[in-house]
Amino acid sequence: MKKRLSLSLVLVLAFALILTACGGNNGNKGKKASESPAASSSAPATESASPSPSAEAPKDPVEITLSGWGASPEEQALLQQTLDEFQAKNPDVKVKYEVIADQYMDVIKTRLVGGEGPDVFYMDAFEAPKMIESGVLEPLDSYVTDDFDIADFEEPLVNAFKSPDGKSYGFPKDFSTLAMFYNKKMFADAGIAAPPATWEEFLDAAKKLTKDKTVYGFGAAPELARQMYMIKAFGGKLTDENYNAAFATPEAIQGLQLVIDQRVVDKTSGQPSDAGAGWGGEMFGQGKAAMVFEGNWAIPYLNANFPELEYATAELPTVNGQKGTMAFTVAYVMNKASEKKEASWKLISYLTGKEGMKTWTSKGFALPSRKSVSAELGYDKDPLRGALVAGASYATPWQAGPTLPIISTNFNNQFVSAYLGDQKLDAAMATAQETSNKEIKAAK
Amino acid sequence: MKGILGNRRAKENIAGYSFMFPTIVIIGTFVILPILYALFLSFNKVTLLGGVNYDFVGLKNFNRMIDDDKVWISLKNTAKYVLIVVPCQTMLALILAAALNAKLRGRNFFRTVYFLPTITSSAVLTLIFVWILNNNGLLNELLGMLHFPTHNWLAEPAVALFGVMLMNIYSTAPGFMVIYLASMQDISHNIYESAEIDGANAWTKFWKITVPLLKPVTFFVVVLGVIGSFQVFDQAYIVSRGDGGPNNSTLTIVLLIYKYAFKNLDMGYASALALLLAIVIMLFTLVQRKLFGDEKN
Numbered sequence: 001m002k003k004r005l006s007l008s009l010v011l012v013l014a015f016a017l018i019l020t021a022c023g024g025n026n027g028n029k030g031k032k033a034s035e036s037p038a039a040s041s042s043a044p045a046t047e048s049a050s051p052s053p054s055a056e057a058p059k060d061p062v063e064i065t066l067s068g069w070g071a072s073p074e075e076q077a078l079l080q081q082t083l084d085e086f087q088a089k090n091p092d093v094k095v096k097y098e099v100i101a102d103q104y105m106d107v108i109k110t111r112l113v114g115g116e117g118p119d120v121f122y123m124d125a126f127e128a129p130k131m132i133e134s135g136v137l138e139p140l141d142s143y144v145t146d147d148f149d150i151a152d153f154e155e156p157l158v159n160a161f162k163s164p165d166g167k168s169y170g171f172p173k174d175f176s177t178l179a180m181f182y183n184k185k186m187f188a189d190a191g192i193a194a195p196p197a198t199w200e201e202f203l204d205a206a207k208k209l210t211k212d213k214t215v216y217g218f219g220a221a222p223e224l225a226r227q228m229y230m231i232k233a234f235g236g237k238l239t240d241e242n243y244n245a246a247f248a249t250p251e252a253i254q255g256l257q258l259v260i261d262q263r264v265v266d267k268t269s270g271q272p273s274d275a276g277a278g279w280g281g282e283m284f285g286q287g288k289a290a291m292v293f294e295g296n297w298a299i300p301y302l303n304a305n306f307p308e309l310e311y312a313t314a315e316l317p318t319v320n321g322q323k324g325t326m327a328f329t330v331a332y333v334m335n336k337a338s339e340k341k342e343a344s345w346k347l348i349s350y351l352t353g354k355e356g357m358k359t360w361t362s363k364g365f366a367l368p369s370r371k372s373v374s375a376e377l378g379y380d381k382d383p384l385r386g387a388l389v390a391g392a393s394y395a396t397p398w399q400a401g402p403t404l405p406i407i408s409t410n411f412n413n414q415f416v417s418a419y420l421g422d423q424k425l426d427a428a429m430a431t432a433q434e435t436s437n438k439e440i441k442a443a444k
Numbered sequence: 445m446k447g448i449l450g451n452r453r454a455k456e457n458i459a460g461y462s463f464m465f466p467t468i469v470i471i472g473t474f475v476i477l478p479i480l481y482a483l484f485l486s487f488n489k490v491t492l493l494g495g496v497n498y499d500f501v502g503l504k505n506f507n508r509m510i511d512d513d514k515v516w517i518s519l520k521n522t523a524k525y526v527l528i529v530v531p532c533q534t535m536l537a538l539i540l541a542a543a544l545n546a547k548l549r550g551r552n553f554f555r556t557v558y559f560l561p562t563i564t565s566s567a568v569l570t571l572i573f574v575w576i577l578n579n580n581g582l583l584n585e586l587l588g589m590l591h592f593p594t595h596n597w598l599a600e601p602a603v604a605l606f607g608v609m610l611m612n613i614y615s616t617a618p619g620f621m622v623i624y625l626a627s628m629q630d631i632s633h634n635i636y637e638s639a640e641i642d643g644a645n646a647w648t649k650f651w652k653i654t655v656p657l658l659k660p661v662t663f664f665v666v667v668l669g670v671i672g673s674f675q676v677f678d679q680a681y682i683v684s685r686g687d688g689g690p691n692n693s694t695l696t697i698v699l700l701i702y703k704y705a706f707k708n709l710d711m712g713y714a715s716a717l718a719l720l721l722a723i724v725i726m727l728f729t730l731v732q733r734k735l736f737g738d739e740k741n
Contacts, residue, residue: 103686106706113492113709135494273599276580405707409687417601417691435513442508443710 061094062343067118068097069104072300075365082359086350093343112136112335119338120347123170125160125329126225130402132163138334139167143345148353154392157369160399161331170331171352174366176295177391178226178325180317181281181302184310186215186290195314199258202291202317206268209290216270219280219289220259222419224411226293229324229396230255243401245436247411248429255319256415257425264421271419285309295328296367296388313387327395329369403440410436485715492709505716515717517692518700519724521605522674525696526728529609529616529676530669536617537665538658541624542650555625562619570682573611574598598683601693608679608694616672620665627661628654663736667729674725677702697721 066083070076076099083095098118100107105127111117123131131137144150150158153172161170182195190209196202206217221227224238231238236252239245247253262269272279275288281298283289285306292298293316302309316325332348334341350356354373361368361377367388368374380389400407414432418425461468486505491497509515540558544551561569576582577597584594597607631654639649655662677698680688688695688703697717705714 103706109493109709110706113496131493271599274579274596276578412687413689413691416599416689420600420690422601422691438511438513442512442713443708 061092062340063094063096064120064338064340064343064347065096065098065118066347067100067108067121069122070099070101071365072304074300074304074363078360078363078365082351082356085359086347086356090346090350093346095347112337115337117335117337119335119340119344120332121335122173123161123331123333125157125172125331125397125399126404126408128161128170128331128333128399129163130405131333132161132169133402136336137169138336138338138341138344139163139169140171140334140345140348141168143341143349144168148349152354152370152372154369154371156327156392156395156397157329160329160397161333170333171348172329172331172369173352173357174361175327175329175369175392176297176367177327177388177395178293178295179313179315179387179391180291181284181294181298181311181313182291183284183287184312186287190290195312196317198321199317199319203262203266203268206262206291207266210268215287216275216283216289217268217291218262218270219275219277219283219292220263220269220271220419221280221293222259222271222412222416224408224415225328225398226326227256227259227415228398228400229326230259230319232396233319233322233324238400239403239407243403244440245403245407245410245433248426248433253426253429256429258319260418260425263419271416284311293325296364296385299384300363300365313384315387315390323391323394325391325395327392327397329397403436406439406443407432407436410439482715482718485712486719487716488712490711492711498712501712505713506720508713509717509720514692514695514700515697515720518688518695518697521693521695522676522697525605525609525612525676526670526673529612529673530666532609533613533617533620533669534662534665536613537620537624538655538662540617540621541628542654544621544625545628558621559618561615561617562622564615566615566678567682569615570611570679573607573614573679574683577607577610599690601689601691604683604690604693608676608683611679612673612676616669620669623661623665624658627658631657659736663732666736667732670728670732671725674698674721674728 068079071079080097083097087093087095104122105124108117108121117136123137150168150171154175157172157175158168161172162168180195186209187195187205190205192205192208196205202218209215209217228238231247231252233255234251236247236249236255238247238252259269270283270289272283275283275286277283277286277288280289280292280294281301282305284292284294284298285302287309302311315323318324332351334344334348338344351360352369354370357368357370357373358376360366361373361379364379364382364385367379367385368377374380374389379385382389410432411429414423414428414435417423418428485498487500487502488498489501489504491499544555544558548554578584579594579596579599581597583597587594595603597603635653635657636649639653644652675698676696680694680696680699681702684690684694684699686699686703686707688699698721701714701717701721704710704717
């Protein structure tokens with residue numbers, strides 16, 4: 001009995017010791033992480049009896065963390081090359097690049113809440129207003145120098161990362177618009193000489209190109225990110241001035257109805273999952289859609305995975321006599337809680353500066369958001385990318401205030417069911433608007 | 445005498461608690477404390493991003509549920525899911541166990557094969573099923589060959605949830621099969637023998653002996669099945685890429701909780717929903733206990 005008791009006491013003590021040790025570690029974790037490089041190098045410093053250990057400190061590179069979502073290996077390698085060039089020029093900064101493979105925003109938000117956020121990270125324009133509003137991003141205006149040349153950026157892209165009071169919280173690293181990708185061989189077989197320029201021609205072309213159950217004339221993406229410009233085509237609005245959903249109006253529905261009718265009435269449009277594909281680029285590459293509206297990201301993908309495919313791009317067909325497309329952009333932003341803001345700004349200003357952006361966009365994985373870089377690399381004259389660059393001047397940026405994530409989810413949910421013909425578009429949009437506004441109100 | 449006895453009891457208590465101490469600490473830290481914390485959160489409006497902040501709001505989070513269509517949609521989806529999945533997986537488990545309990549050649553081989561789905565990671569299984577249920581996938585190919593109507597299983601709201609159900613039945617039934625099998629082998633041969641003498645055939649033996657004697661096990665299996673089905677998350681998450689679509693047809697209650705907690709960072713409301721789920725599961729379990737009566741003891 002006694003033996004057992006003492007044994008258990010020992011166990012308890014051992015356990016308590018482990019617990020306290022863990023607790024102690026946790027408390028110091030933040031400090032230790034930043035101190036450790038200094039601590040390891042201070043050992044040789046004392047050996048050589050250096051009188052001023054503080055003079056040694058600047059020589060140790062500051063390590064900052066950069067987080068982004070995953071991309072193709074080629075793209076990842078190009079970013080690493082850009083980072084290497086930055087580190088070669090700035091030996092005092094070391095960049096730790098971290099890829100967040102899935103559910104990027106969820107992970108970033110959780111890390112920011114936990115105080116473990118990266119110093120610099122990607123921010124999609126779509127999520128930016130909400131993040132700016134919550135106050136976790138560092139305003140960058142005070143860091144900007146004249147050399148940085150903000151006027152060189154495409155204006156709508158910079159504006160996407162400004163707060164309502166005009167402060168900049170990020171600078172766009174690149175962008176893409178949507179262009180029409182079409183299969184040249186299918187066009188020739190159907191006897192279509194030129195890519196359709198208007199929506200009517202586009203519908204006609206899709207009818208000629210559709211082959212029952214095997215080829216869809218048009219591979220559609222029935223989601224708000226790809227359809228927002230259709231809401232605007234006849235003068236509709238996505239939100240009102242208080243960022244409440246306001247798209248269940250006849251004007252907005254008139255544009256969206258065109259997308260629905262092509263599927264439900266003409267039966268010449270299909271979504272990727274109808275063809276067993278994951279996204280439009282794959283559907284197009286597999287020859288299951290003759291036309292898709294995709295961005296610059298599809299070009300390297302198609303060239304790598306479907307080298308035999310003969311395709312070309314054109315600007316999107318005009319709707320209601322007006323040109324329109326979507327623009328997507330991503331910025332580098334700084335964590336407000338970062339302890340290495342100077343080094344972080346060095347990185348941001350290099351990556352979004354003329355030099356870094358030139359390396360990053362040199363292989364055409366992304367289009368430069370700076371006019372000077374775009375002109376230097378000649379993408380406006382590129383046969384495949386010209387249509388994408390042309391769209392920049394009239395594109396609708398994929399952004400609409402802090403409520404967009406809520407609106408987008410509800411819109412997509414209902415729009416898909418209208419696209420599949422399960423309900424009328426006006427009823428679907430009324431439901432989507434009502435649910436969105438209810439959720440926006442409840443979340444306040 | 446009494447003093448010594450009391451002293452001994454105290455000592456035994458100390459020893460007992462010291463042995464349980466590690467478990468108490470671990471369960472306390474990782475189970476009890478989070479439950480209490482969730483309880484606390486469900487009465488607060490929690491702001492996380494840009495400075496953690498709690499505002500006591502009383503029952504507001506619970507009132508919000510009444511007006512939230514998604515809660516009702518997800519509860520309906522989950523109930524539908526439970527009502528179809530639990531009977532199917534229980535029956536399938538019973539049938540599989542009965543088949544393996546028969547004196548077949550190569551029993552161990554079949555046991556391994558049948559058990560494989562349970563030990564395979566559910567993410568991997570789900571991805572395999574995503575391929576099978578794909579519009580050009582195996583299932584549609586088979587249905588097409590037999591001249592049945594085909595569906596785009598994961599994109600059509602009307603059938604998407606069935607795809608998820610199919611996956612879950614496939615992956616959980618074998619686990620329950622093992623439980624059934626173990627208790628089938630516990631049933632004494634004498635009972636079967638005497639039944640045979642009375643002229644019972646295999647069918648009668650199964651229904652009149654095996655099934656009634658397995659009743660406590662069935663209770664256990666059904667309770668676990670109901671709890672597991674109410675908590676379905678990973679399959680629905682992967683199939684719909686986290687948003688419960690198309691048209692909310694694969695939105696389960698746990699997926700909704702996840703969305704509120706991590707997409708909207710609305711921890712207060714998410715905790716309130718989690719509490720709702722806990723209450724629903726408890727109610728179901730109580731009802732089942734009533735239904736299965738006291739024969740469990």
